[in-house]
Amino acid sequence: xxxxxxxxxxxxxxxxxxxxxxxxxxxxxxxxxxxxxxxxxxxxxxxxxxxxxxxxxxxxxxxxxxxxxxxxxxxxxxxxxxxxxxxxxxxxxxxxxxxxxxxxxxxxxxxxxxxxxxxxxxxxxxxxxxxxxxxxxxxxxxxxxxxxxxxxxxxxxxxxxxxxxxxxxxxxxx
Numbered sequence: 001x002x003x004x005x006x007x008x009x010x011x012x013x014x015x016x017x018x019x020x021x022x023x024x025x026x027x028x029x030x031x032x033x034x035x036x037x038x039x040x041x042x043x044x045x046x047x048x049x050x051x052x053x054x055x056x057x058x059x060x061x062x063x064x065x066x067x068x069x070x071x072x073x074x075x076x077x078x079x080x081x082x083x084x085x086x087x088x089x090x091x092x093x094x095x096x097x098x099x100x101x102x103x104x105x106x107x108x109x110x111x112x113x114x115x116x117x118x119x120x121x122x123x124x125x126x127x128x129x130x131x132x133x134x135x136x137x138x139x140x141x142x143x144x145x146x147x148x149x150x151x152x153x154x155x156x157x158x159x160x161x162x163x164x165x166x167x168x169x170x171x172x173x174x
Contacts, residue, residue, distance in 0.1 A: 003154060004044035008109040008134075012040055013097050014051040014074070015115035019158070022116060022140045029165040034072035036164050040112050040138060040156070047108055049074045050100060052093035056081040098123045105131050113152075114138045118145030124152055 004010060014033070023029045037049055051074045053066060066076060077100070081091040094117070101111055101123055111127055113120055116139035127133045128151070137144065137152040140159060149155040158164055 003136075004040075004042045004110055006043040006045075008044045009047045009107065010041050010044040010110045010112060011047050011101075011104045011108040012037060012049040012112045012114060013101055014049070015093065015097060015113070015117060016051050016053045016069075017091065017093075018115045018117050018143075019139070022143045023158070023165060024168070026140055026142055027159070027165055027167070029167050031158065032164050032166050033069055033074060036114070036138070036158070036161065037072060037074065039161050039164065040114075040136075044110065046073075048104060050077055050097075051075070052077045052079075052097050054079055054081050054091035054093075056091065094119050101127060102131075105133050108133065110134045110136065112136045112138055116140055116144030116148065118148050121145065121148055121151055124148065128153065 019031055023031050037046070051069050053076055055062065055078055069076060077093060077096055079091060079093060081089055083089050105111060105127055111133055113124070113135065115137070124135045127135045134153050136154040136156065137148055138156045138158060141157040144155070
């Protein structure tokens with residue numbers, strides 16, 4: 001990711017659910033989003049950092065997590081978890097993230113999608129080949145779509161970034 005040059009304008013869009021659950025399930029860890037943003041941006045000029053989150057249960061302490069993201073300079077896009085009559089739950093931001101990426105693209109040199117979700121392949125292809133943008137993917141190697149890695153300009157494995165994964169001990173709250 002050190003290919004971002006000092007004069008380049010950078011936008012970072014974070015699929016929080018994808019990254020949060022990958023860190024928790026793969027590494028029993030949480031992501032230090034403040035360090036992640038600093039590392040990704042490098043010497044580039046951060047124009048916008050957006051995090052897409054789902055509100056599910058205030059009892060889990062998610063508001064503290066959301067506030068920590070805000071304090072890191074990340075703008076939140078918040079959506080309520082949908083619960084259907086049959087008990088099925090749905091909460092994703094794929095369309096919202098895609099619209100924001102296309103809307104922001106004219107004012108950016110580099111778009112960084114922090115996700116492993118292969119549903120974003122058409123978005124990356126459009127941003128790259130339709131709009132001529134440099135698109136980078138940041139995610140966990142084990143859970144990031146192989147094709148998504150291939151269509152992006154660069155792929156950065158979160159696991160390889162110093163100070164970004166914070167281990168959760170057995171007695172600590174998640």
